[in-house]
Amino acid sequence: MTTGTPPILEIRGLRKKFHDVEILRGIDLLVLPQELVFVIGPSGAGKSTLLRCCNRLEEPSAGSVQVGGVDITARSTDINAMRRQIGMVFQSFNLYPHMTALRNVTLALVKVLRKPRAEAERLGMAALDRVGLANKARSYPGELSGGQQQRVAIARALALEPKVMLFDEPTSALDPELVGSVLNVMRELKRGGMTMLVVSHEMRFARDAADRVIFMDHGLIVEEGPPQRIFSTPSEARTRAFIAELGR
Amino acid sequence: MAMEAWSRFLDTFFNLDVIERYFPAIMKGVVVTIEIAAAVVVTGTLLGLVLAIVRTFRLIPMNALIVVFVDMFRALPPLVLVLLVYFGLPNIGINLPSFAVLWLVLALVLAAFAEEIFWAGILSIPKGQWEAARSTGLGFLGTLAYVVLPQAIRLTVPPLTNRTIAITKNTALGTVIGVGEILNQATTAQSFSGNATPLMMGAIAYMILFIPVVVFGRLLETRFAWRRV
Numbered sequence: 001m002t003t004g005t006p007p008i009l010e011i012r013g014l015r016k017k018f019h020d021v022e023i024l025r026g027i028d029l030l031v032l033p034q035e036l037v038f039v040i041g042p043s044g045a046g047k048s049t050l051l052r053c054c055n056r057l058e059e060p061s062a063g064s065v066q067v068g069g070v071d072i073t074a075r076s077t078d079i080n081a082m083r084r085q086i087g088m089v090f091q092s093f094n095l096y097p098h099m100t101a102l103r104n105v106t107l108a109l110v111k112v113l114r115k116p117r118a119e120a121e122r123l124g125m126a127a128l129d130r131v132g133l134a135n136k137a138r139s140y141p142g143e144l145s146g147g148q149q150q151r152v153a154i155a156r157a158l159a160l161e162p163k164v165m166l167f168d169e170p171t172s173a174l175d176p177e178l179v180g181s182v183l184n185v186m187r188e189l190k191r192g193g194m195t196m197l198v199v200s201h202e203m204r205f206a207r208d209a210a211d212r213v214i215f216m217d218h219g220l221i222v223e224e225g226p227p228q229r230i231f232s233t234p235s236e237a238r239t240r241a242f243i244a245e246l247g248r
Numbered sequence: 249m250a251m252e253a254w255s256r257f258l259d260t261f262f263n264l265d266v267i268e269r270y271f272p273a274i275m276k277g278v279v280v281t282i283e284i285a286a287a288v289v290v291t292g293t294l295l296g297l298v299l300a301i302v303r304t305f306r307l308i309p310m311n312a313l314i315v316v317f318v319d320m321f322r323a324l325p326p327l328v329l330v331l332l333v334y335f336g337l338p339n340i341g342i343n344l345p346s347f348a349v350l351w352l353v354l355a356l357v358l359a360a361f362a363e364e365i366f367w368a369g370i371l372s373i374p375k376g377q378w379e380a381a382r383s384t385g386l387g388f389l390g391t392l393a394y395v396v397l398p399q400a401i402r403l404t405v406p407p408l409t410n411r412t413i414a415i416t417k418n419t420a421l422g423t424v425i426g427v428g429e430i431l432n433q434a435t436t437a438q439s440f441s442g443n444a445t446p447l448m449m450g451a452i453a454y455m456i457l458f459i460p461v462v463v464f465g466r467l468l469e470t471r472f473a474w475r476r477v
Binding site for chain 2: 086095112
């Protein structure tokens with residue numbers, strides 16, 4: 001990592017309380033351009049909440065989140081304008097079931113970026129092509145497999161040309177044989193220089209694609225480092241226990 | 249003996265002379281019923297939709313008002329409301345024609361039920377749909393308009409159709425305040441002719457009016473169904 005490159009995503013002292021329970025207890029994290037950062041940890045560690053604070057689907061209780069140098073938690077920030085620069089992919093795909101794959105991808109192009117329909121469709125087809133689904137443009141989500149739906153969801157985020165993409169357990173809802181197709185798309189994105197923050201348990205993928213792995217527990221970052229080190233020789237006992245548990 | 253009973257039956261319910269004499273009156277009633285029903289359906293469902301949309305903003309005092317209105321109009325028998333408005337309003341100096349009273353009351357009753365149905369539809373759309381749309385930069389209203397409502401309205405078609413039919417049939421209540429709709433024409437004709445045939449004509453008119461609506465509702469149900477994940 002070169003110092004001096006301004007980070008795409010800069011999280012400082014992030015805290016999130018739900019009622020009296022503190023889910024995030026002070027997170028500091030930098031994600032540099034073109035970096036793929038993997039977040040692992042037991043359920044309830046706050047991984048999803050961390051991701052959801054990065055585009056304010058959850059309102060942080062304290063701390064700041066900067067995307068491309070803009071503090072998205074500031075009152076004066078137009079959050080809708082920021083969100084289009086922060087792609088998000090959900091565990092449950094969340095495609096719009098009443099729209100074709102192409103319409104799923106073009107909706108925000110037309111309604112948020114105000115692109116003319118013809119241009120939106122061209123960009124939408126290009127995004128679908130990147131995830132290998134140009135031939136499914138006219139299909140409805142209900143007609144697609146889980147893996148295809150997730151790739152359409154990736155295209156939907158990708159079409160807006162985000163600065164960073166957040167993946168919230170993108171393969172957890174998929175049948176094992178469909179996981180590979182989604183990971184391949186993510187690998188392609190990485191190759192294309194996309195900055196990504198990924199919550200996932202796909203360790204093999206993390207090993208060969210991630211630049212850095214973050215281990216979280218109880219709302220804190222316990223340790224971080226390159227995947228080889230975190231998976232092979234973690235320094236914290238909690239990390240070791242978690243990784244041993246995963247390997248079983 | 250059987251022949252005699254049969255001819256008495258025909259004479260009572262299907263008397264040709266009576267049919268001929270009162271056919272124009274019943275037809276006039278049909279027109280009035282259609283007019284009121286159409287006005288009630290359009291204004292009632294639209295008002296219900298507007299109230300459900302207002303409710304999504306979750307402004308607590310506003311939502312409390314909506315809930316009070318909805319519960320009141322769902323709880324009260326429409327006949328009570330019709331009589332209350334028709335005989336009550338003139339006392340405070342408002343004189344509405346009986347047609348307007350019937351339209352107003354039924355539209356408000358339909359709006360109350362429609363609001364609950366639309367609201368339930370909006371609530372049944374998974375949170376992930378809102379989040380996905382918002383994460384692409386779409387605002388609250390855009391998400392509501394392009395993502396949530398199109399799905400919610402599809403879900404509401406079957407219950408809304410049933411409720412709409414049930415409430416438009418209440419146009420028959422207009423007879424007690426002198427709205428010249430089908431039942432009013434039929435009972436008037438029945439008392440003039442001393443024969444039940446006009447009532448049977450009224451019943452048939454209702455069937456001719458509402459059976460297509462029921463069938464149309466069923467068509468909508470199948471047309472609006474889409475393959476769910």
